[in-house]
Amino acid sequence: MIVVTVLAALGLSFTGAGVASAAPSPAAAAPPVAALATPITGTGDDGSFAGTFTPSQFSAQDGRLLATGVLTGTVSDADGAAIGTVTRTVSLPVTVDAATCQVLNLILGPLHLNLLGLVIDLNQVHLLITAVQAPGNLLGNLLCAIAHLLDGTPTAGGLAALLNAVLALLGGL
Structure with a gap:
C-alpha cells in the first residue's frame, strides 16, 4: 500500500x-x-x-x-x-523545456570605406539574435511566434512518432 x-x-x-x-x-x-x-x-x-x-x-x-x-x-x-x-x-x-529560436543570423564580410579622406575598416561582423520562449519572456515568446508563424505547429501525435523513431534508432545501437 x-x-x-x-x-x-x-x-x-x-x-x-x-x-x-x-x-x-x-x-x-x-x-x-x-x-x-x-x-x-x-x-x-x-x-x-x-x-x-x-x-x-x-x-x-x-x-x-x-x-x-x-x-x-x-x-x-x-x-x-x-x-x-x-x-x-x-x-x-512529457513536457518540453523552454525553447529558443533563432531570430536573426547576419554575417557581414570585411568592409572598407573611404569617404573623402575618412577611412573606415571593419573586419567581419557576425550578429546572432536568439529569443528564449518561457513564461514571463514576453518579447522572446512574441519573436519566436513570429519567426515560426508559417511553420505549422507539431501535434502530440507527430512528436510521439518522431520520438518513437529516435527510440528505435537508439535501441538498434
Missing part, C-alpha cells in the same frame, strides 16, 4: 486493467533503451522512493504527449530502511 501511496504522491499514473485503453499493447512497445534511464526520486510523510524510469514508447492522448516505460526502484520507510521494490510499466506526461 505504501508503494502505491508514494508513487501516487509522485504523480505517476499506472497502466493496468483499469486504464488499458491508455496503455499501448506490450507487443507494440520497443524494448527500453537503458541509456535513456532517468532518475526518479520522491519523498512523503511515510517514506521515500528512489529509482529510474526508462522510456520504451511515446504516444499522444487527448492532445498530450505521454512516455510509456518501465519504472524500477526501491521504496523506503521514514527511517530509510528499504521495505520493497517496484518494477512497473507506467505512463508519464
Whole structure:
C-alpha cells in the first residue's frame, strides 16, 4: 500500500486493467533503451522512493504527449530502511523545456570605406539574435511566434512518432 501511496504522491499514473485503453499493447512497445534511464526520486510523510524510469514508447492522448516505460526502484520507510521494490510499466506526461529560436543570423564580410579622406575598416561582423520562449519572456515568446508563424505547429501525435523513431534508432545501437 505504501508503494502505491508514494508513487501516487509522485504523480505517476499506472497502466493496468483499469486504464488499458491508455496503455499501448506490450507487443507494440520497443524494448527500453537503458541509456535513456532517468532518475526518479520522491519523498512523503511515510517514506521515500528512489529509482529510474526508462522510456520504451511515446504516444499522444487527448492532445498530450505521454512516455510509456518501465519504472524500477526501491521504496523506503521514514527511517530509510528499504521495505520493497517496484518494477512497473507506467505512463508519464512529457513536457518540453523552454525553447529558443533563432531570430536573426547576419554575417557581414570585411568592409572598407573611404569617404573623402575618412577611412573606415571593419573586419567581419557576425550578429546572432536568439529569443528564449518561457513564461514571463514576453518579447522572446512574441519573436519566436513570429519567426515560426508559417511553420505549422507539431501535434502530440507527430512528436510521439518522431520520438518513437529516435527510440528505435537508439535501441538498434
